[in-house]
Amino acid sequence: MSAEKARALVIRQVDFSESSRVMTLFTREFGKTGVMAKGARRLKGPFEVALDLLAEIDVVMLRKSSGGLDLLTEAKLVRRFQPAPGDLLSLYGGYYLAELLEALSVEDDPQPELYDAAVATLSELSAGRHCFAALLRFELIQLRELGQLPALEGCLECGVAFPANARIAFKVSQGGFYCPACSELQTVSHFVSEQTIHRLQALSHPEIPLAEIPLDKPRMAEARSLLTACIAQILGRKPKTLRYLPFA
Ligand SMILES: [Zn+2]
Structure with missing residues (x-):
């Protein structure tokens, strides 16, 4: 030893x-x-x-x-992790982060960027700032570390950029989005707005301050449901602590 x-x-x-x-x-x-x-x-x-x-x-x-x-x-x-007083999302968000680190990382595989992202997320949660967006960002970074981040740049099939204001199809098993033309040939699991994909892109870049990423309720709900589906696909189940999160 x-x-x-x-x-x-x-x-x-x-x-x-x-x-x-x-x-x-x-x-x-x-x-x-x-x-x-x-x-x-x-x-x-x-x-x-x-x-x-x-x-x-x-x-x-x-x-x-x-x-x-x-x-x-x-x-x-x-x-010490001290959740923001009276903020359940801050408290259970911390537990959720712990579960993701436990469930999605393998032993003895150093991931310093993921570690730093976890510490940054806990700091946002403790401050009760942008808790929802901070968790989404952490999940995106963890998916990237796993090589499972959905392709956010364009259609998985033909590569075309997503048309503005369109509803874009997502297929969990392929981890990607399809433009309206290509989605007709696919069995898709989710539809999200093109703006939601832009928000996810911004969230996946830690250098963009969370305060600069506008997340209205519909965008938040779409992003949440999409990332839950991606993580459940890898785990073979939904994370246990997810149901305690106020937004779940
Ligand atoms: Zn396409």
């Missing part, structure tokens, strides 16, 4: 024994990893911090050589 330092988000935790806890960490350096935190449940345990869900922590862990769990030896709090 070798001792490694990492910065991590706690994305899952289960009590293991009277004194210990098993956690899943999403680390910036090593990706997702399972750790055993011995003594974490004791009042005066070896860790300076409460290892709460979605806390960002600096850790030292003894890495397993193959299989099994890493052993957590040190943990220092960077910041």
Whole structure:
């Protein structure tokens, strides 16, 4: 075993024994990893911090050589996730993000950009700012990391740009949109407005401030339903925490 330092988000935790806890960490350096935190449940345990869900922590862990769990030896709090008071979307949005990181990432596959996107999203959620759009952005970035981001630039079949103000067909199994002519030959699952695709394009670029992306109710609903369909297609089910989100 070798001792490694990492910065991590706690994305899952289960009590293991009277004194210990098993956690899943999403680390910036090593990706997702399972750790055993011995003594974490004791009042005066070896860790300076409460290892709460979605806390960002600096850790030292003894890495397993193959299989099994890493052993957590040190943990220092960077910041705790504090949802905006009275804002259910902020609270459950955090849980939803944790579920997506747990379900859609594989162990020991570093994804530093996804890590940074997760931290940025938690910061927006904590501030109660643009929570809805922040979650959509996170999902788009995660889909891109998985190589599953829908092609947003034009028709999947013929490549033509989407006509303004048209209803555009989307086929989940192909992960793409079809122009009105090509969609007649396809069995499609969703229709969204061309403006919704523009919003998704803007959301997929983290350098565009969320405040500059106008999301009215119909656009939000279309974007939400489309991304839920994409994620459910990969997972084989809808994410569990999704039903607690006020917009779901
Ligand atoms: Zn076409």
